[in-house]
Amino acid sequence: MTNPEERGARPGNGTLIIIGGHEAKEGRREILKEVARRVKGGRLVIATVASHKPEGYFESYQEGFDGLGVGELVELYVEERHEASREEKLRLFEGATGVFFSGGDQLRITSQIGDTPLEAHIREVYESGGVIAGTSAGASVMCETMLVKGTSQESYRIGDLQMAPGLGLMRGVIIDQHFAERGRIGRLLGAVAQNPRVLGIGIDEDTAIVVQDSHFTVIGSGGVYVADGAGITHSNIVEGRTEDPLSLYDVRLHVLSAGDAFDLEGRKPVPAQALQEAVSSD
Amino acid sequence: MTNPEERGARPGNGTLIIIGGHEAKEGRREILKEVARRVKGGRLVIATVASHKPEGYFESYQEGFDGLGVGELVELYVEERHEASREEKLRLFEGATGVFFSGGDQLRITSQIGDTPLEAHIREVYESGGVIAGTSAGASVMCETMLVKGTSQESYRIGDLQMAPGLGLMRGVIIDQHFAERGRIGRLLGAVAQNPRVLGIGIDEDTAIVVQDSHFTVIGSGGVYVADGAGITHSNIVEGRTEDPLSLYDVRLHVLSAGDAFDLEGRKPVPAQALQEAVSSD
Numbered sequence: 001m002t003n004p005e006e007r008g009a010r011p012g013n014g015t016l017i018i019i020g021g022h023e024a025k026e027g028r029r030e031i032l033k034e035v036a037r038r039v040k041g042g043r044l045v046i047a048t049v050a051s052h053k054p055e056g057y058f059e060s061y062q063e064g065f066d067g068l069g070v071g072e073l074v075e076l077y078v079e080e081r082h083e084a085s086r087e088e089k090l091r092l093f094e095g096a097t098g099v100f101f102s103g104g105d106q107l108r109i110t111s112q113i114g115d116t117p118l119e120a121h122i123r124e125v126y127e128s129g130g131v132i133a134g135t136s137a138g139a140s141v142m143c144e145t146m147l148v149k150g151t152s153q154e155s156y157r158i159g160d161l162q163m164a165p166g167l168g169l170m171r172g173v174i175i176d177q178h179f180a181e182r183g184r185i186g187r188l189l190g191a192v193a194q195n196p197r198v199l200g201i202g203i204d205e206d207t208a209i210v211v212q213d214s215h216f217t218v219i220g221s222g223g224v225y226v227a228d229g230a231g232i233t234h235s236n237i238v239e240g241r242t243e244d245p246l247s248l249y250d251v252r253l254h255v256l257s258a259g260d261a262f263d264l265e266g267r268k269p270v271p272a273q274a275l276q277e278a279v280s281s282d
Numbered sequence: 283m284t285n286p287e288e289r290g291a292r293p294g295n296g297t298l299i300i301i302g303g304h305e306a307k308e309g310r311r312e313i314l315k316e317v318a319r320r321v322k323g324g325r326l327v328i329a330t331v332a333s334h335k336p337e338g339y340f341e342s343y344q345e346g347f348d349g350l351g352v353g354e355l356v357e358l359y360v361e362e363r364h365e366a367s368r369e370e371k372l373r374l375f376e377g378a379t380g381v382f383f384s385g386g387d388q389l390r391i392t393s394q395i396g397d398t399p400l401e402a403h404i405r406e407v408y409e410s411g412g413v414i415a416g417t418s419a420g421a422s423v424m425c426e427t428m429l430v431k432g433t434s435q436e437s438y439r440i441g442d443l444q445m446a447p448g449l450g451l452m453r454g455v456i457i458d459q460h461f462a463e464r465g466r467i468g469r470l471l472g473a474v475a476q477n478p479r480v481l482g483i484g485i486d487e488d489t490a491i492v493v494q495d496s497h498f499t500v501i502g503s504g505g506v507y508v509a510d511g512a513g514i515t516h517s518n519i520v521e522g523r524t525e526d527p528l529s530l531y532d533v534r535l536h537v538l539s540a541g542d543a544f545d546l547e548g549r550k551p552v553p554a555q556a557l558q559e560a561v562s563s564d
Binding site: 151153154155156180181182183184185186189204205207221222223225227234236244245246247248249250251252253254255256257258259260268269 | 433435436437438462463464465466467468471486487489503504505507509516518526527528529530531532533534535536537538539540541542550551
């Protein structure tokens with residue numbers, strides 16, 4: 001068994017808000033409200049780095065966060081990796097208490113800002129108690145090992161999965177997004193089969209997990225699936241051919257929704273109420 | 283716990299071949315071959331009853347079964363329920379050793395032929411050791427309680443499920459089809475949550491389970507998901523509102539593929555080899 005301390009967010013740090021994509025930007029705006037609440041009137045950096053064409057993203061978040069009490073919104077975009085050391089980019093983080101990664105291509109985030117001064121500034125926001133949020137590609141990138149590509153809406157094949165090193169803000173899990181909408185249970189289980197040390201977490205659209213220390217709570221309108229492979233008794237991922245469909249016995253699966261919470265160390269759902277105090281005290 | 287004898291096919295009867303839709307009708311035709319093998323040169327009744335417009339279905343199966351050694355293919359269609367007692371329809375079953383339900387609307391099958399002389403003839407084919415196959419709607423209809431409608435490719439809502447009495451050839455399970463292709467894990471778990479007595483079985487396209495007595499084997503190119511709710515520790519389906527997303531803890535999930543088998547009494551995957559003799563002896 002893995003050291004239980006190696007699962008979840010790093011203790012003593014800020015909050016991660018990991019969103020399955022398409023969070024509501026009008027109406028109840030539950031998820032954006034939660035982000036805003038944790039930005040606490042400071043500056044929120046909207047990182048559109050995942051996108052090849054960032055046009056429109058920042059504007060839509062300006063509207064989405066309108067009236068929610070965020071101090072200031074600034075856009076961070078990096079066309080080429082060398083920009084991630086530029087003083088003008090780093091200055092965007094002055095007074096920042098939150099970073100929000102929009103959607104696009106998760107590999108664009110890691111290849112452009114991984115191991116740069118810019119990434120160090122993001123980590124600093126997090127380590128000083130700020131909030132790091134990410135939606136869609138911005139959600140996947142939170143993990144140590146992130147899902148990049150894999151089958152959606154067809155039978156999952158053993159060889160059909162591309163993973164890469166992520167930002168590593170959340171440990172011991174692998175995140176998938178647009179989960180129900182794109183029929184991704186197969187590829188999430190495929191990822192868990194490769195190393196059941198990681199918990200598989202699939203997040204529906206307009207749904208998020210709010211991660212602090214070694215637990216998370218669910219907010220938003222959809223579901224969150226947690227696939228726990230600790231008890232797996234058989235899989236064919238080693239002896240099967242890459243084009244074979246997956247065979248995997250005895251996965252433990254939880255379906256969570258708003259009000260549910262999850263203990264990442266204990267690998268089990270817990271009453272959200274028990275955590276409420278801890279979560280809202282921050 | 284349910285009496286274990288109440289799960290699976292009725293002992294001593296024939297074989298069920300339950301297909302997740304879109305079985306290959308050219309190329310390897312693995313599933314149609316398995317149906318043909320079990321028809322053993324007799325007559326195969328292609329029941330297109332599920333369809334509102336049966337045109338083309340029969341012809342595509344004539345081509346699909348071409349050269350596979352089936353004695354004779356005949357089409358059974360029922361426009362109105364009263365036809366299900368007509369002598370000319372019942373005569374189609376003379377010498378029949380197999381029935382194949384094509385896709386469409388599962389409610390059309392049960393409302394048109396449920397509790398008719400025609401249904402009795404189908405049962406007779408089964409009880410005398412023949413094969414009953416069904417694809418898509420024809421797969422759902424095999425269960426005692428069948429899935430009729432529910433969310434695909436979006437977060438599953440508690441109230442978003444329509445079920446109805448099926449033909450009841452397979453007991454203690456609930457079948458869903460086009461499983462990976464239409465992202466249906468949510469609705470299958472929703473059905474299991476309503477009564478964990480039933481095992482949830484989700485079948486991908488071009489994939490089938492071959493059911494004999496209280497076990498099945500998997501054939502075809504995709505996956506089969508088995509959701510076992512026996513250990514569920516919490517669900518919100520009673521106290522939640524119908525528009526709420528599902529919350530469900532501790533489901534046991536198996537992903538099976540060609541070569542895997544499942545013991546329906548013991549609720550566990552078993553090595554296919556152990557069953558091979560029993561299955562192929564028939």
